[in-house]
Amino acid sequence: MAKAKAQAQAASVPAFYVTGDDHAHSGGSTMLGFWLYLMSDCLIFAVLFATYGVLGRNYAAGPSGADLFDLRLVAVNTAMLLFSSITYGFAMLAMDKGKQALMQRWLVVTGLFGLAFLAIELYEFAHLIREGATPMRSAFLSSFFTLVGTHGLHVTFGLIWLTVLMVQVSKRGLIEANRRRLLCLSMFWHFLDVIWIGVFTFVYLMGVLK
Amino acid sequence: MSGSHDQAEPHGAHGDDHAPHGSLRGYVTGFLLSVVLTAIPFWLVMNDILGNATLTAIVIMAFAAAQIVVHMVYFLHMNGRSEGGWNMMGLIFTLVIVAIVLAGSLWVMFHLNSNMMPDMHRM
Numbered sequence: 165m166a167k168a169k170a171q172a173q174a175a176s177v178p179a180f181y182v183t184g185d186d187h188a189h190s191g192g193s194t195m196l197g198f199w200l201y202l203m204s205d206c207l208i209f210a211v212l213f214a215t216y217g218v219l220g221r222n223y224a225a226g227p228s229g230a231d232l233f234d235l236r237l238v239a240v241n242t243a244m245l246l247f248s249s250i251t252y253g254f255a256m257l258a259m260d261k262g263k264q265a266l267m268q269r270w271l272v273v274t275g276l277f278g279l280a281f282l283a284i285e286l287y288e289f290a291h292l293i294r295e296g297a298t299p300m301r302s303a304f305l306s307s308f309f310t311l312v313g314t315h316g317l318h319v320t321f322g323l324i325w326l327t328v329l330m331v332q333v334s335k336r337g338l339i340e341a342n343r344r345r346l347l348c349l350s351m352f353w354h355f356l357d358v359i360w361i362g363v364f365t366f367v368y369l370m371g372v373l374k
Numbered sequence: 375m376s377g378s379h380d381q382a383e384p385h386g387a388h389g390d391d392h393a394p395h396g397s398l399r400g401y402v403t404g405f406l407l408s409v410v411l412t413a414i415p416f417w418l419v420m421n422d423i424l425g426n427a428t429l430t431a432i433v434i435m436a437f438a439a440a441q442i443v444v445h446m447v448y449f450l451h452m453n454g455r456s457e458g459g460w461n462m463m464g465l466i467f468t469l470v471i472v473a474i475v476l477a478g479s480l481w482v483m484f485h486l487n488s489n490m491m492p493d494m495h496r497m
Contacts, residue, residue, distance in 0.1 A: 239416050358445045365434055
């Protein structure tokens, strides 16, 4: 009743706001908001990349990237993250078709690839620290551990989020709220893979070049 | 929880065409392109194919840029139309800031370094 009246008014009076009702369901702008969060996260990484770019060759007579980095390990790590990206994509395709069990299985596979990535990264860090290449050794190593560690922390939180969502879906099913959350995590996860492209190119591959 | 539509029909009947979730073909294409764009830089660096560090650096940066575009298009489903173009607006704004932060930091700190060299007094 009131709505009809408002619409009749809107027809005669110019409207300076959106009168349409197409975003009435909750979370209509969540995806845009989450994208903007990712863009702000991108700025955090830009600052860390800039810091690494400035300090990355200040070895303080300590070891350089060419001495420390094992590119085969990094290649395996990159493969883990890339595999986890495509398996998350498969999970989203299963979600679109409403196949909850299949989606959960792809999410488990994604989580395992993510865990493998983290395990390899922690192994690498432990190896570096055991060799004396700690964050305190040089400006290069400080900026290296900060940049790569921040990315690793993001992956860790992504894995926690993934686990929580799998529990949510198993308890409540593929309700709209869970679909929205899974789509946000999808963006987060693929975004981390994009950041990793920058990491393996600028830190590892260019660090090994003389 | 946000009300009755949570229990609505499982497959979004609310016309969510503004959030394309991609297709199997899209994901597989993106994945294969990413594998190629990752493998070539690793191969170039690990086997020192080009024999010139500067040239190799430029080439692998070009591969990284290409792979970032591939991920944006095939995995993050970026295009000029999603969310009425606001996704693209946010991305462009962020890229401008990122370019300023990176280029500005490197430029300023490079000049600071060369001006603070120990042999400054000889100038």
